[in-house]
Amino acid sequence: MQFFFEVLIGGLLSGIMYSLVALGFVLIFKASGVLNFAQGAMVYFAALSVVGCMEKGAPLWLALILAFAIMTLLGIATEKFVLRKMVNQTPIALFMATIGLSFFIEGLAPMLWGNEVRPLDIGIVDEPIPYILDSYNMVVSSFDLFAAGVAVALVAGLALFFQYTRVGRALRAVADDHQAALSIGIPLQHIWALVWAVAGFVALVAGMLWGSRNGVQYALTFTALKALPVLILGGFTSVPGAIVGGLIIGASEKLAEIYIPPVLAEVFGGNFGGIENWFPYVLALLFLLVRPEGLFGERHIDRV
Amino acid sequence: MIAGLKKLVVASSIAAALLAGATSTAQAAEEQFFMLPSYRVGPYGANGQSWYGGFIDYLNYVNMKGGIDGVQATWEECETEYNNAKGVECYERMKSKAQKAPGPIHVMSTGISYALVDKVAADKLPLAMMGYGLTSAVDGSVFPWSFPLVTTYQMQASAIVKFLKDKNGGSLAGKKIVFLYHDSAYGKEPILALEAESRLNKYTLVQIPVAHPGNEQGAQWQRIRQEQPDYVIMWGWGVMNMTALKTAQKMGFPREKMIGSWWAGSEEDTVPAGDAAKGYMSATWNVAGKGVPLIADIEKTVYGAGKGNLKDTSKIGTILYNRGVSAAVLSVEAIRAAQAKYGKAKAMGPEQVRWGLENLNLTEARLKALGATGLLPEVKTSCDNHEGSGKVKMQQWDGAKWVPLTDWIEGNKALIHPLFKADAAKYAKEKGITPRDCSKEK
Numbered sequence: 249m250q251f252f253f254e255v256l257i258g259g260l261l262s263g264i265m266y267s268l269v270a271l272g273f274v275l276i277f278k279a280s281g282v283l284n285f286a287q288g289a290m291v292y293f294a295a296l297s298v299v300g301c302m303e304k305g306a307p308l309w310l311a312l313i314l315a316f317a318i319m320t321l322l323g324i325a326t327e328k329f330v331l332r333k334m335v336n337q338t339p340i341a342l343f344m345a346t347i348g349l350s351f352f353i354e355g356l357a358p359m360l361w362g363n364e365v366r367p368l369d370i371g372i373v374d375e376p377i378p379y380i381l382d383s384y385n386m387v388v389s390s391f392d393l394f395a396a397g398v399a400v401a402l403v404a405g406l407a408l409f410f411q412y413t414r415v416g417r418a419l420r421a422v423a424d425d426h427q428a429a430l431s432i433g434i435p436l437q438h439i440w441a442l443v444w445a446v447a448g449f450v451a452l453v454a455g456m457l458w459g460s461r462n463g464v465q466y467a468l469t470f471t472a473l474k475a476l477p478v479l480i481l482g483g484f485t486s487v488p489g490a491i492v493g494g495l496i497i498g499a500s501e502k503l504a505e506i507y508i509p510p511v512l513a514e515v516f517g518g519n520f521g522g523i524e525n526w527f528p529y530v531l532a533l534l535f536l537l538v539r540p541e542g543l544f545g546e547r548h549i550d551r552v
Numbered sequence: 553m554i555a556g557l558k559k560l561v562v563a564s565s566i567a568a569a570l571l572a573g574a575t576s577t578a579q580a581a582e583e584q585f586f587m588l589p590s591y592r593v594g595p596y597g598a599n600g601q602s603w604y605g606g607f608i609d610y611l612n613y614v615n616m617k618g619g620i621d622g623v624q625a626t627w628e629e630c631e632t633e634y635n636n637a638k639g640v641e642c643y644e645r646m647k648s649k650a651q652k653a654p655g656p657i658h659v660m661s662t663g664i665s666y667a668l669v670d671k672v673a674a675d676k677l678p679l680a681m682m683g684y685g686l687t688s689a690v691d692g693s694v695f696p697w698s699f700p701l702v703t704t705y706q707m708q709a710s711a712i713v714k715f716l717k718d719k720n721g722g723s724l725a726g727k728k729i730v731f732l733y734h735d736s737a738y739g740k741e742p743i744l745a746l747e748a749e750s751r752l753n754k755y756t757l758v759q760i761p762v763a764h765p766g767n768e769q770g771a772q773w774q775r776i777r778q779e780q781p782d783y784v785i786m787w788g789w790g791v792m793n794m795t796a797l798k799t800a801q802k803m804g805f806p807r808e809k810m811i812g813s814w815w816a817g818s819e820e821d822t823v824p825a826g827d828a829a830k831g832y833m834s835a836t837w838n839v840a841g842k843g844v845p846l847i848a849d850i851e852k853t854v855y856g857a858g859k860g861n862l863k864d865t866s867k868i869g870t871i872l873y874n875r876g877v878s879a880a881v882l883s884v885e886a887i888r889a890a891q892a893k894y895g896k897a898k899a900m901g902p903e904q905v906r907w908g909l910e911n912l913n914l915t916e917a918r919l920k921a922l923g924a925t926g927l928l929p930e931v932k933t934s935c936d937n938h939e940g941s942g943k944v945k946m947q948q949w950d951g952a953k954w955v956p957l958t959d960w961i962e963g964n965k966a967l968i969h970p971l972f973k974a975d976a977a978k979y980a981k982e983k984g985i986t987p988r989d990c991s992k993e994k
Binding site for chain 1: 761764
């Protein structure tokens with residue numbers, strides 16, 4: 249039982265890392281109704297920009313500011329050269345545009361900063377906390393707890409931003425209906441540029457944590473694949489949903505990876521594994537059948 | 553009308569003269585063309601940069617020293633992104649160019665080489681798989697065009713077991729070893745050998761796959777923590793390696809009990825992992841550093857002349873760079889071997905290069921003459937042994953560099969080579985191939 253809880257807690261903490269990436273998707277979807285396929289590439293680009301600036305001699309704090317400025321510029325450029333031309337286009341057209349954007353960023357990032365694998369040290373040790381290990385024989389690292397704290401702070405900040413600020417309300421209005429928002433004087437272009445910049449900031453935070461754990465490299469783009477089932481479960485428009493979805497996906501995939509292979513091996517023989525890669529998608533698929541809008545997503549009703 | 557005809561005749565004459573000139577130039581300069589389906593971008597781009605950088609630097613070095621007995625090496629890269637479909641596409645695009653005088657083809661991917669084994673046999677082009685690829689191709693009677701040179705995954709796995717056995721006073725009985733592997737063709741290759749070794753040496757083998765790309769291994773390492781193994785043998789690649797090292801640190805598993813394959817033992821794996829990599833061991837079939845005279849001379853000669861392939865010169869002397877150089881050394885030596893038989897100062901055709909690869913004899917004396925003593929083991933190939941060595945060294949990351957721990961270690965040939973033979977025979981049966989009689993090959 250103790251091992252079960254250890255896997256469960258480990259999964260919940262991994263899920264938090266997925267939530268950080270999923271948050272970026274949610275922000276853009278809330279503001280523009282677009283599933284931003286480029287979010288994984290943005291995580292990669294943001295982290296690469298930080299280490300790139302540090303290699304040029306900038307200290308970490310300055311590199312973070314510079315990387316945020318770069319991500320803001322990227323957001324503004326995306327609005328100006330991609331989204332502005334596509335106002336009122338179908339969601340699938342906007343989605344396809346973000347696929348193109350994803351490939352563009354994946355090519356641009358190594359061109360600017362090189363494609364070497366770089367370490368990123370943010371000063372948080374990723375080792376078991378001795379007290380928890382000694383008292384409960386469980387491995388929980390200080391890095392995991394730090395990531396959880398960052399995620400909670402981000403969610404709280406973004407929830408307050410959307411709920412209580414003028415810009416946040418404007419964002420929600422734009423998400424509801426582009427044309428209606430325009431007709432009451434909400435500057436669509438500014439709002440989109442802003443939300444892409446905020447998504448860039450979230451990508452920067454996710455990139456720092458993932459990059460610090462696994463090194464800054466192209467594989468950071470794959471983090472997006474972990475975020476998609478999180479979105480389906482939590483809902484595409486819910487910031488808290490991204491966190492809850494992450495927790496469910498993280499915990500269930502780890503438990504599945506540990507407990508399903510021995511059963512399959514017993515029934516079919518052979519060696520099974522890698523279940524955690526597809527299990528979240530199966531779970532998301534089942535969830536779609538029951539609650540297509542996700543746990544916290546807005547139920548879509550068309551009046552006929 | 554007449555003026556127009558005159559112009560046409562003059563233009564045609566000039567074109568014909570230019571074409572004739574071009575042809576005579578091509579005939580004058582003998583060239584050996586190396587097809588390089590490489591990868592410099594994508595998830596494994598950093599590894600490809602170093603390897604292909606080393607390979608091309610050596611070809612440039614040879615050209616600057618007068619070529620392969622006067623024959624200039626030429627090459628063309630095609631980006632595969634380590635993707636099988638793109639690898640095959642690159643091969644199909646370049647194969648016509650390689651028909652006349654090919655260098656051995658290097659794809660640096662087990663998946664791509666799997667996809668090409670049948671194709672190269674049909675097209676009669678030599679495929680080199682140095683330290684990767686289809687291990688049963690050691691049996692040249694079934695695979696005349698494929699060469700898993702130097703050593704294979706299975707011999708490497710066997711050598712690792714031998715090393716661990718020696719570390720444990722000559723016995724692994726009762727020990728538990730976890731095999732943590734990339735869930736791909738590459739990762740699965742050594743399983744057969746590790747299972748055979750576990751039966752022979754009476755250790756418990758626990759196999760734990762990691763799905764591509766391997767950037768999240770929490771569950772796998774929790775299972776390792778539960779199993780409490782004596783050692784973890786890791787067959788990783790790219791991000792999987794540093795994630796494993798970092799997660800091992802997080803789980804409190806000692807890195808001194810982790811030993812990786814040669815694709816999990818480069819600076820690209822350990823430097824980004826920082827302190828988490830200290831004490832970690834790996835196998836290797838080439839050494840790192842600029843202490844080898846050949847590597848130092850390449851830097852001086854090629855980079856001194858501004859012809860170096862790498863922008864980031866700090867990669868010179870790294871494990872993967874030196875491995876690329878080693879692969880190029882073997883390729884060039886195979887062509888030299890062919891020239892010794894079929895004619896000096898001539899570009900070699902596909903069958904001649906194949907013969908050269910099958911009759912390589914890279915002795916200590918030759919390695920010394922090349923300035924490559926200690927860079928790689930001696931290699932002697934034959935029709936029934938396309939591997940030619942089967943030896944590896946063990947090395948350990950001291951926090952800043954790879955330090956060799958052992959001399960060249962050979963795996964259990966008597967146990968492993970029959971596995972290749974059996975697998976090759978099965979393959980021949982499936983494909984309807986009649987194996988060559990190696991006793992008649994010279």
